[in-house]
Amino acid sequence: MQLYCVYSNGRSADCGAAANTQKAKPQSLRLLVEREARRRKDQETLLLSEEELRNIWFLMKEMGVETNGEVRINYDGFSQVLVRCRECFGPQIDPYFKASLFLKFERDNNGCISANQFLNYLNLRTSMHQNRLELSAFDLGNTGNLTTEQLEEYVKSLVSQVPALSDIQPDFLDHYGRIAVRKLLFFHGKNGCVRIRDLVNSIVLQELNELKNNQLQEHQLISNWFSIQVKRQPARDEMDMLAFTDFVLAWDHRSHPAAIKYFFDIFDLKKQGYISPAEIYTFFKEIHYMWVHVMNEYADLSIYDVVDEMLDMVKPKVFALPMPAPGCAVLCCVVIVREQITARITPEDLAVSGMSGIFFSTLSDVKQFYDYNYRENLMHQDDDSGS
Structure with missing residues (x-):
């Protein structure tokens, strides 16, 4: 496999030209040369191409026995495949055909293993090794870990290799990198870093690599976290990084006027200007x-009682319409009585009450409602623990 160095602007360069560089700076040519040198050493183990894998499969079928779509091969045939592969690929192929490796696969009464499973193993090992090489190229300190920034650089470096990401605009690339790595960090991150060995066989990294397949259908792209379609497609149940940041700020400052506006737009389902x-x-x-089925609390808690308590807490200005005048028709009375219980909580009501934080908390989070419902008991517990 041909090796080359890459400048930060993407142009190739001669590795030997920087051999005498004395002082290395971040992202300097010397660091890039050292990165490529490490890759050269790692690549002593052969990376099998798709064509080479197809040739191995062809030889396995030739030396084995196929039954019901499955090819099985004994150790003698396995060894013959090694001889033929060595003629084609050289001695670098030997680690893939060790006797100890053959013995790791389940054998039938005839001493045969599944060639299908063996080829799957070769595919997996090749993929893992390729992942390790690509990830290690961004581990400049050779620590075995990648920081958040290094992960972002790694993800952005794949954009040119992924057809589904080819339309990313330069001004969106940094934003895409920040969003994409959140999933890698969520599943594998610790203190802002991820161990390379945790990533090489990660199903999350596999999801990213799936985008290299230019035959993916639209529904497959939409369901892929790393797809640009997911990042740009507006959806009711999705929130991008900036929207999530807004949510965290609003939730942490629920009594602030800006938070009242944020949550009021959510609770005002009919967009009538009141709740x-x-x-x-x-x-x-x-x-x-959730109170009943998750918290395992008493089921006789009345929802209507809580609604009344929320109204008493906020004390909205428009709480009840006037009673109908004497002599109104019965139907009119029914309509008016129904309207009488329809209070209207406005943003101004919430701000004046000073209870907007509790109001939104108890209607959004069962743990917050638990703390509110048992607030007196919790206060006594705090008093007892402090005495």
Whole structure:
């Protein structure tokens, strides 16, 4: 495999030209040469190409026996495949055909192993080794770990290799890198770093590598976290990094006027400019379900009682419409009475009450409602522990 150095602007350069560089700077040619030197040493173990893997499969079928779509091969045939492969690929192929490796596969009564499983092993090993080489190229300190910034550089370096990401604009590339690595860090990160050995066989990295397949269908791209379609496609149940940041800020400062506006737009389901008892009921219904089935609390908690408590807490200005005048038709009375219980909580009501934080918390998080519902007991516990 031909090796070459890459400048930060993407142009190739002669590795030997920088051999006498005395002082290395971040991303200097010397560091890049050292990176390529490490890759050269690692590549002493052969990386099998797709064509070479196909040739090995052809030889396995020739030396083995195929039954019901599965090829099985004994050790004699296995050894003959090694001889033929050595003629084609050289002695570097030997580690793939050791006797100890053959014995690791399950054998039938005839001493045969599944050639299909063996080829899957070769594919997996090649993929893992390729991943290790690519990831290690960004481990400039040879620590065995990648920082968040190095992961972002790695992900961005793959853009040119992935057809599905080819339309990323330069001004969006840094943003894409920050979003993409969040999943790698979520599953494998610790203190802002990820161990390379945890990534080489990671299903998350496999998801990223799947984008290199230019035959992916639209639905496959949409379901892939690393796809540009996911990052740009607006969806009701998705939030990008900036939206998530806004959410965290609003949640941590729930009583702030900016947070009131943020959450009010969510709770005002009908976009009428106020929150009605029906909307409070809708949100707390989900909390009530978790209260019973997750927190294992008492099921006789009345949702309507909580709705009334929220209204008493906020004390909205528009709480009840006037009672109908005497002599109104019965139908009119029914309509008015129904309207009478329809309070209207506005952003101003929440700001004046000073209870917006508790209001939004108890209707959004079952743990927050638990703390609110048992607030007196929790206060006594704190007093007892402090005495």
